[in-house]
Amino acid sequence: MKKISILGSTGSIGTQTLDVVAMHPESFEIEGLAAGSNIALLLEQVRRFKPRRVSVATKELAAEIRASLPSGIEVFSGNEGLVEIAAGGDAEMVVTAVMGSVGLQSTLAAIEAGRHIGLANKETLVTAGHLVKALAVRKGVKLLPVDSEHSAIFQCMNGENREDVASITITASGGSFRDYTRDQLKNVTVEDALRHPNWSMGAKITIDSATMVNKGLEVIEAHWLFGLSYEQINVLLHPESIIHSYVEFRDCSIIAQLGTPDMRVPIQYALTYPERWESPAQRLSLAEVGRLTFREMDYERYPALRLAIDCGKAGGTATTAFNAANEIAVARFLRGEIPFLRIEEIISEVLQRHINSGSPDLEQIEFTDRTVRELASSL
Structure with a gap:
């Protein structure tokens, strides 16, 4: 059985990945699940798929769910928890389905640990593509795309x-x-x-x-x-x-x-590559x-x-700045703070002020991400 960990198990890609796993229970085993704050759904997933390790957004939520989990399950939280689910345990493959640049550190940790990656977190390559690719080549790790395109x-x-x-x-x-x-x-x-x-x-x-x-x-x-x-x-x-x-x-x-x-079609193909299995999808006419x-x-x-x-x-930190500005602008729109067209304007204004740095290391990328978020929040 192929052991899989999922980062972002309660999101859209995460839940559909578990749909695929449920269709082939004889072929897949869930090693770890990382979620945010949707505790009710996470507990339902734990009862059904019986992972050995779980992670949630905060220490407070971790303390809250411990009493509801079967004994023997390790519980983690925060960014450190994402890294633990990605790089710890015995998973052969990690499906990175968390949203935004928060997935970068955990994806790099998974690659460093030799896990093959089912990549649904596009921001990982957008913010640090040169680092991710170089590490994947060095570790002999497959980056298997989950995005349909x-x-x-x-x-x-x-x-x-x-x-x-x-x-x-x-x-x-x-x-x-x-x-x-x-x-x-x-x-x-x-x-x-x-x-x-x-x-x-x-x-x-x-x-x-x-x-x-x-x-x-x-x-x-x-x-x-x-x-x-x-x-x-x-x-x-x-x-x-x-x-x-x-x-x-x-x-x-x-x-x-x-x-x-x-x-579920591209998700399953990433999980079963290079084989093709029966799919729950509707056939195309x-x-x-x-x-x-x-x-x-x-x-x-x-x-x-x-x-x-x-x-x-x-290149350089320009893509990091673009992504960070967009994440903040979209969050502000969803909260009703700005109109829809202001999303594009904020991105443009941030990029006009950004001083690009070529071939950045992880520290430079994280600094750019942090400072751009502060700027985009203030505009």
């Missing part, structure tokens, strides 16, 4: 010579406001933004889809995952979310990966879909996407 590219490249790849295209649904003009976006609400037309995801990533920040983060992640230049990475609007991404080769052939919008539509990306309509790509090309 990167899983699609990964599958399309299987068995192919990387030198034959001309370009990749990441598809984007367009999010909650894909048919809105810039003027119509001025008065949208949090509730409006959280109604994604295709996918069931957490609040933060749903907002990122609406601003197209999420696609910008995916472009940066693809650069590190597949070793491609930014000139080789394209973004295309595809409202149906049936083609999850595709690869064009130098002979002009294109290989695409298609499927219904169900995150192109006849029922009828037609697929595509639109060129409008970078004037989605300025945050252009900012992300520019930061990727700049």
Whole structure:
């Protein structure tokens, strides 16, 4: 049985990962679960999957749940708890499904411990791609993408010579406001933004889809995952979310990966790679879909996407600054402190003030992350 630990077990990716595990109880064993503050769901997961180790957001929550856990389960908390779940115990694979740059330290610890990574935390590569890739190579660790777009590219490249790849295209649904003009976006609400037309995801990533920040983060992640230049990475609007991404080769052939919008498919592929198993997803009928539509990306309509790509090309701490500013701006929007369009403005203002540092070490990355958050909170 493959032993798995999950960082972010009560979130959207974490719960769907456990759906896949539940479908194949003879093949997977849960070694550890790290959650935030959703204690009720975590306790339900512990009763069902019987991990040996769990972690929660704070020491107070850890003390609270100890009495409710079966004897013998180790309990941790905070960032140290994430690292313990990621690098301790006997897991062969760690699924990193926590949101934001908080996943960086624990992912690096998991790689250092020789765990293969099911990567759903794109911010890890966005903020410190050069460090993560170098460590993974040194430790012989696989970085297996869980995002539907990167899983699609990964599958399309299987068995192919990387030198034959001309370009990749990441598809984007367009999010909650894909048919809105810039003027119509001025008065949208949090509730409006959280109604994604295709996918069931957490609040933060749903907002990122609406601003197209999420696609910008995916472009940066693809650069590190597949070793491609930014000139080789394209973004295309595809409202149906049936083609999850595709690869064009130098002979002009294109290989695409298609499927219904169900995150359990890429999650399962990461867990079972290189094998393919029966999936709980609904089978795709192109006849029922009828037609697929595509639109060129409008970078004037989605300025945050252009900012992300520019930061990727700049390298250094620029991507860390972009990500940190966005996380704070999105949190402020979700709390009702700022209007929707202010998210992009805060990111832009932060980047205008940021002094980029090339090839940063972990200490520089953490310093940038911390100071940018303070700035973005004050604007």
